[in-house]
Every structure is written in C-alpha cells, then in structure tokens.
Amino acid sequence: DGGITQSPKYLFRKEGQNVTLSCEQNLNHDAMYWYRQDPGQGLRLIYYSQIVNDFQKGDIAEGYSVSREKKESFPLTVTSAQKNPTAFYLCASSIRTNREAQTFGSGTRLTVV
Amino acid sequence: GESVGLHLPTLSVQEGDNSIINCAYSNSASDYFIWYKQESGKGPQFIIDIRSNMDKRQGQRVTVLLNKTVKHLSLQIAATQPGDSAVYFCAENGSGNTGKLIFGQGTTLQVKP
Numbered sequence: 001d002g003g004i005t006q007s008p009k010y011l012f013r014k015e016g017q018n019v020t021l022s023c024e025q026n027l028n029h030d031a032m033y034w035y036r037q038d039p040g041q042g043l044r045l046i047y048y049s050q051i052v053n054d055f056q057k058g059d060i061a062e063g064y065s066v067s068r069e070k071k072e073s074f075p076l077t078v079t080s081a082q083k084n085p086t087a088f089y090l091c092a093s094s095i096r097t098n099r100e101a102q103t104f105g106s107g108t109r110l111t112v113v
Numbered sequence: 114g115e116s117v118g119l120h121l122p123t124l125s126v127q128e129g130d131n132s133i134i135n136c137a138y139s140n141s142a143s144d145y146f147i148w149y150k151q152e153s154g155k156g157p158q159f160i161i162d163i164r165s166n167m168d169k170r171q172g173q174r175v176t177v178l179l180n181k182t183v184k185h186l187s188l189q190i191a192a193t194q195p196g197d198s199a200v201y202f203c204a205e206n207g208s209g210n211t212g213k214l215i216f217g218q219g220t221t222l223q224v225k226p
Contacts, residue, residue, distance in 0.1 A: 042218040098206040099145045104156035
C-alpha cells in the first residue's frame with residue numbers, strides 16, 4: 001500500500017543535542033512538507049520541498065534543517081538552536097500543484113528532557 | 114495577511130444529530146479548500162475537498178459548502194457518531210503555485226452518547 005511513514009513515533013532528546021526525524025513516502029509525490037503542531041494548535045509549516053535537491057523555508061524554519069537527496073525521503077533535523085523543540089511533528093507529501101490535498105504521516109512526538 | 118480561521122474552538126453535539134463546522138478564509142485568490150480530520154496523536158486525515166468552481170460537494174455523510182461571496186467554508190456531518198470525535202481543520206491553497214496549504218486553528222468536535 002502507498003503511504004507516508006514517519007519514524008520514530010516517540011523521540012526523547014537531551015537539551016543541546018541535534019535529532020533527525022525520518023519521513024519516507026512511496027506515493028511518487030514530488031512535493032514534501034514538514035509541519036510543527038503544538039497542543040491545541042494548528043499546523044505551522046517548517047520547510048517544504050517541491051523537487052529533489054531543492055527546498056524552501058516555511059513560516060518557522062529557524063532552528064531546523066532539511067535535505068532532499070531522494071524523491072522518497074525528506075528528513076528533518078531539529079538542531080540545538082531550536083529553543084522550544086518539544087512538539088508533534090508532521091510530514092506530508094503531495095503532487096506538485098496547489099490544487100491537490102496533502103497526505104500526512106502519523107507524526108513524531110519529540111520531547112526534550 | 115493570509116489566514117484561515119474557525120468560528121468556534123469546540124463543538125459539542127449529541128450522537129445522531131447533524132454537526133456543522135465553520136471556517137472563514139481571507140485570501141480571495143484561494144481556489145481550493147480541504148477539510149481534514151485529526152484524531153488524538155495521529156496525523157490529519159483527508160475528508161473532502163472543494164474547488165472554487167463549485168459551491169457544494171457531498172461525500173459519505175459529509176457535505177462541504179463554499180460561499181465565496183463571504184469567504185466562508187463549512188463542513189456538515191450527518192448523523193454524527195462517536196467515531197467522529199476529533200479535531201477538524203480547514204485548509205486553503207492561498208495564492209501562488211507552491212503546493213503550500215494554509216491551515217486554520219481547528220475545531221474540536223465532541224460527540225455525546
């Protein structure tokens with residue numbers, strides 16, 4: 001079955017450490033996205049990529065980095081520069097247009113301890 | 114600026130009643146709208162979408178209405194069931210062709226038995 005997979009589901013990180021969240025899709029989608037969701041809040045866009053080897057900052061990119069070396073993969077690194085990294089992180093993908101829905105993964109809950 | 118907002122943060126309905134969740138959008142250039150359902154600890158799930166050349170679209174137990182004159186979107190759920198309890202987000206595509214979506218804050222739907 002086609003889908004989008006995020007791993008791990010839960011992640012704990014010590015302050016000052018970088019951590020990388022995985023996102024893989026087999027939907028043959030060109031575009032991929034990372035969102036952050038805080039409790040009781042909506043989705044805020046961190047980074048997005050419309051094509052391999054290209055990505056753009058979203059609304060809250062500070063303290064995060066991404067790469068897009070393969071069409072199927074869009075990993076997100078939460079760096080130590082991110083001041084409040086504890087959140088629920090969602091990855092999504094879509095075909096390369098703004099008139100189709102994004103498909104979401106099941107999310108990674110990151111907690112800084 | 115661009116924004117998609119919801120009129121009510123929480124909606125409580127009796128099982129079997131119809132639910133109506135509202136959404137206001139501000140970008141008149143948006144021509145594609147989506148409703149997502151998000152259960153606790155999971156990623157958003159696509160429910161239904163509508164393009165601006167339509168004012169109504171029906172799915173299984175759900176109907177989306179679009180009023181472009183007042184920039185208003187609504188999701189109607191018929192015969193609401195306990196499994197409908199979740200947070201519902203509307204999203205719009207805004208201007209440009211980046212594939213980015215603008216999400217509202219979300220409405221929590223609580224279904225009382």
